[in-house]
Amino acid sequence: METEALKRIFDFLEAKDNKRIPLKWKLINDFDSIDDKDLFYDDNFDLYGVKIERLPDNFTVKGYLDLRLTKIKTLPDNLTVDGDLHLTALEIDSVPKNLKAHSIFAKYTTLSEKYSYKEIKDMIKEKGGEIKFLTI
DSSP states (O other): OOHHHHHHHHHHHHHHHOOOOOHHHHHHTTOSOOOGGGGEEOSOEEOTTOOOOOOOTTOEESSOEEOTTSOOOSOOTTOEEEEEEEOTTOOOOSOOTTOEEEEEEOTTSHHHHHSOHHHHHHHHHHTTOEEEEEEO
């Protein structure tokens, strides 16, 4: 089914039953109407292998965020992940402002190839972020 047809179906459901368009669908289809309600995800958010290129700024995930094998090259500013942030096998080579995560798994990333463990932890701290555990 085409993206426009799906969008019309979701718009209809949202108007009729107050159902929201799923955030994962919006990200996959590069849907422009990501609003403030989408910036807070109250669970694990698994995007493993999903062909997305970006996440919105100020995004908060209460569980883990799995971005492995996506096409993301930069993380959004003010990203908060209360659980694990999985970045394995991504071309991310820097951290954004105010990145907060319980732990980051960054094996086989451009970031882990360019910087040492200490340099990455220092970079996160310098940009106003926090992290407890880092695996590179």
